[in-house]
Amino acid sequence: METRVSSPAKEVIIGDGQPTVLIGERINPAGKKKLAEALKAGNLEIVCREALAQAQAGADILDVSVGTFGVDEVTLLPQVVQAVMDTVDIPLCLDSANPEALEAALKVYKGKPLINSVTGEGHSLAKVLPLVKEYGAVVIGLVQDEEGIPKDSERRVAIAHKIVQRAEAAGIAREDIIIDCLASAVGADTSSGLAVIEAIRKIKAELGVNLTLGASNVSFGLPDRDLLNNAFVVMAVVAGVTCLIVDVAKVRPIILAADLVLASDKRARRYIEAYRQHHKQ
Amino acid sequence: MAGDLVSTLADLKEKEALGIVQDRLSAGDDPLSILDDARRALEIVGKRFADSEYFIPDLVYSGEILKGITDMVKPKLAKAAEVKRLGKVVMGTVAGDIHDIGKDIVVFMLDVSGYEVYDLGVDVPAQKFVEKIKESGAPIVGLSGFLALAFDSMKETVEAIKAAGLRDKVKVMIGGGQMSEEIRKYTGADAYGKDAMAGVTLAQKWVGAK
Numbered sequence: 001m002e003t004r005v006s007s008p009a010k011e012v013i014i015g016d017g018q019p020t021v022l023i024g025e026r027i028n029p030a031g032k033k034k035l036a037e038a039l040k041a042g043n044l045e046i047v048c049r050e051a052l053a054q055a056q057a058g059a060d061i062l063d064v065s066v067g068t069f070g071v072d073e074v075t076l077l078p079q080v081v082q083a084v085m086d087t088v089d090i091p092l093c094l095d096s097a098n099p100e101a102l103e104a105a106l107k108v109y110k111g112k113p114l115i116n117s118v119t120g121e122g123h124s125l126a127k128v129l130p131l132v133k134e135y136g137a138v139v140i141g142l143v144q145d146e147e148g149i150p151k152d153s154e155r156r157v158a159i160a161h162k163i164v165q166r167a168e169a170a171g172i173a174r175e176d177i178i179i180d181c182l183a184s185a186v187g188a189d190t191s192s193g194l195a196v197i198e199a200i201r202k203i204k205a206e207l208g209v210n211l212t213l214g215a216s217n218v219s220f221g222l223p224d225r226d227l228l229n230n231a232f233v234v235m236a237v238v239a240g241v242t243c244l245i246v247d248v249a250k251v252r253p254i255i256l257a258a259d260l261v262l263a264s265d266k267r268a269r270r271y272i273e274a275y276r277q278h279h280k281q
Numbered sequence: 282m283a284g285d286l287v288s289t290l291a292d293l294k295e296k297e298a299l300g301i302v303q304d305r306l307s308a309g310d311d312p313l314s315i316l317d318d319a320r321r322a323l324e325i326v327g328k329r330f331a332d333s334e335y336f337i338p339d340l341v342y343s344g345e346i347l348k349g350i351t352d353m354v355k356p357k358l359a360k361a362a363e364v365k366r367l368g369k370v371v372m373g374t375v376a377g378d379i380h381d382i383g384k385d386i387v388v389f390m391l392d393v394s395g396y397e398v399y400d401l402g403v404d405v406p407a408q409k410f411v412e413k414i415k416e417s418g419a420p421i422v423g424l425s426g427f428l429a430l431a432f433d434s435m436k437e438t439v440e441a442i443k444a445a446g447l448r449d450k451v452k453v454m455i456g457g458g459q460m461s462e463e464i465r466k467y468t469g470a471d472a473y474g475k476d477a478m479a480g481v482t483l484a485q486k487w488v489g490a491k
Binding site: 030031069070148185187220222223 | 379430
């Protein structure tokens with residue numbers, strides 16, 4: 001299954017046998033005080049700097065979120081999306097829990113974007129899916145519903161089925177749906193990482209869709225977070241994840257290595273190229 | 282002779298700690314003094330967590346060992362000899378938000394610091410907070426949340442407490458990943474705590490302990 005996302009200049013293909021697509025997570029004010037302050041003041045300089053830095057670090061797509069206290073997302077998200085489009089030429093992932101903000105951003109976006117996200121909750125499905133259809137976007141479906149984020153793999157799989165069913169009923173092709181199995185913190189529940197990996201395997205086998213993961217949450221509250229994140233993303237890719245929402249500068253080296261081992265990097269072009277770049281500096 | 286329960290439990294040596302408890306019970310030691318040592322040990326665990334020496338799995342494990350100890354001690358405990366508590370706190374993650382880790386850590390820290398905590402769980406409607414405050418008479422309320430939508434839920438919860446005529450009977454603290462003094466003002470809460478220890482400090486201030 002191939003999912004295509006695009007900007008005017010570039011098309012990114014997400015799918016099996018392709019290198020793992022990396023979606024840069026850093027344009028997001030949650031937990032970033034400076035960025036949050038700048039956004040509130042309407043200052044988009046940090047955003048543009050982050051966009052450029054992530055693209056240079058090898059991001060294939062950039063996630064763009066402006067959700068923070070004191071910000072009108074409906075006004076700001078399209079502005080920031082425009083600023084990022086003017087700065088880099090890679091496709092974007094429009095990120096908001098507010099469907100109106102998503103629609104405002106979809107109106108200014110040029111190309112076929114990712115939408116982050118729809119959940120298995122009735123109100124979210126009802127509002128977000130028609131937008132995805134109308135604007136011809138690709139949607140990320142989070143496996144959570146009215147009861148929250150599942151602890152086990154079975155309910156994750158069940159919610160994925162529900163999202164795919166509802167999306168297809170709304171006229172969205174299966175390749176335009178990407179499921180996020182939602183990583184939970186293994187520090188709080190040491191069996192939760194395995195549940196996520198199992199869910200990825202089952203959803204891949206049963207639905208054949210592309211899968212993503214916002215992976216950094218796995219290491220919350222633990223020391224040596226990068227170490228855990230690296231172990232987790234590799235296992236996720238082996239289990240069937242085809243794109244990742246991550247801090248690209250940190251995660252790209254391990255993913256290039258994993259892609260090479262998993263035969264997604266023919267003649268090791270990407271792996272060796274990254275090595276050469278690294279040693280030129 | 283039995284080793285030191287406080288340091289053994291604080292170092293998370295489960296087998297040794299349970300062994301010490303068994304020895305002390307067999308020797309006819311006062312069950313209440315055992316529980317008091319256990320509480321002091323968990324206070325040390327909490328401090329080590331605040332100092333980034335311990336991590337979330339250490340907290341979870343210390344709680345499990347404590348449960349093992351209380352299960353052993355409880356049958357020997359006279360009904361009347363309940364452990365004295367500093368005060369009551371109603372805690373929960375506000376409506377629409379399902380993040381539990383931060384809230385659980387605050388519940389843990391308050392509990393080991395001697396508070397009786399009513400943990401309402403996650404995605405708690407404002408009315409449920411109000412009912413629990415009425416029922417328990419707790420003078421302290423802790424609202425937890427991580428998502429941006431938690432700001433409005435917190436505000437609505439504080440307003441519901443006000444509408445129920447309870448606003449001057451309770452102190453409300455908020456906490457969570459994105460919380461700040463600015464959001465504290467928006468919600469109408471009395472204080473914002475940046476981490477679990479800050480929550481304990483606020484509770485101590487409000488009940489006049491220490």
